Amino acid sequence: MSFLETLSKVKAVLQARWSLRKCNKVGSLSQVMGRTMINNKGSMILGDRVRLRGVQVPVELATGSGASLTIGDNCSINNGTSICALESIKIGNFVGIGPYCLIADTDFHVVGDYTMTQKAETRPVVIEDKVWIASRCIILKGVTIGEGAVVTAGAVVSQDVAPYTVVGGVPARVIRTEQKERQADNTGNKITSRNESPARTGNLASVDNPISIGNETISLNNNLNNTLEPRVKEIISNIFSTPLENVTLDSSPETIESWESMGHLMLMMELEQEFKTQISPEDSEKLKNVRSIVTLLEKRCP
Numbered sequence: 001m002s003f004l005e006t007l008s009k010v011k012a013v014l015q016a017r018w019s020l021r022k023c024n025k026v027g028s029l030s031q032v033m034g035r036t037m038i039n040n041k042g043s044m045i046l047g048d049r050v051r052l053r054g055v056q057v058p059v060e061l062a063t064g065s066g067a068s069l070t071i072g073d074n075c076s077i078n079n080g081t082s083i084c085a086l087e088s089i090k091i092g093n094f095v096g097i098g099p100y101c102l103i104a105d106t107d108f109h110v111v112g113d114y115t116m117t118q119k120a121e122t123r124p125v126v127i128e129d130k131v132w133i134a135s136r137c138i139i140l141k142g143v144t145i146g147e148g149a150v151v152t153a154g155a156v157v158s159q160d161v162a163p164y165t166v167v168g169g170v171p172a173r174v175i176r177t178e179q180k181e182r183q184a185d186n187t188g189n190k191i192t193s194r195n196e197s198p199a200r201t202g203n204l205a206s207v208d209n210p211i212s213i214g215n216e217t218i219s220l221n222n223n224l225n226n227t228l229e230p231r232v233k234e235i236i237s238n239i240f241s242t243p244l245e246n247v248t249l250d251s252s253p254e255t256i257e258s259w260e261s262m263g264h265l266m267l268m269m270e271l272e273q274e275f276k277t278q279i280s281p282e283d284s285e286k287l288k289n290v291r292s293i294v295t296l297l298e299k300r301c302p
Contacts, residue, residue: 047073098135
């Protein structure tokens with residue numbers, strides 16, 4: 001890690017100590033980039049290595065009197081997201097939340113109560129480990145999102161989501177189900193996922209020219225992991241201030257003007273943190289577009 005990288009992370013850790021001082025407990029090495037709005041009248045606990053990125057728009061965390069908000073280890077919350085608990089919101093470990101999301105355990109008011117004197121119903125929200133919530137999603141009261149589930153961009157979730165399920169739409173409905181299988185290799189046990197959707201059966205198409213990353217040779221298959229791809233695109237959109245709809249698998253420094261050397265370094269740092277992997281300088285030079293990045297992560301992060 002270069003001096004500038006280290007300095008950037010140290011700054012974010014120190015900023016977290018100040019910005020999150022109103023929380024009841026903040027774990028080690030948590031980071032804040034940009035601004036936060038903390039309104040804590042109950043209990044607010046953040047785990048280790050939580051990252052709040054409020055560069056464009058602040059991240060808002062709020063609890064009412066007697067309410068609790070718990071965020072697990074290694075979670076990432078992006079610009080403009082608001083999380084408000086009037087009873088209980090519990091977020092597990094390794095959860096990613098995209099920009100401009102709303103998570104609340106209440107509707108805040110009662111329909112038809114124009115005097116605003118009635119107390120709105122509250123029901124706990126639970127988001128289990130390894131969930132990915134894409135940008136501009138709304139998670140309503142009483143919802144439990146199971147481990148490994150994915151909520152696609154713009155969804156409104158009003159009912160429970162089963163583990164390893166991809167949901168989307170308004171209201172959110174099941175798009176696809178992932179079945180987790182444990183397979184052994186010569187390095188020990190690891191988890192891989194098998195997609196149960198009929199559209200994913202058959203052989204994967206591949207590009208004729210594979211790339212070499214370290215000791216690995218990877219074919220750039222056209223049927224890329226549907227969970228990794230939107231996450232990578234969203235990170236690139238945030239770092240380079242590019243509209244998400246303009247980021248494609250073929251996007252590269254040639255098509256995104258702000259994707260220059262320093263921006264590429266920031267992208268590699270963000271990918272390492274988000275996907276818990278290491279990208280060497282040699283590997284970084286070979287990642288020339290979104291497709292090659294997603295393919296590498298698909299190989300390393302099953």
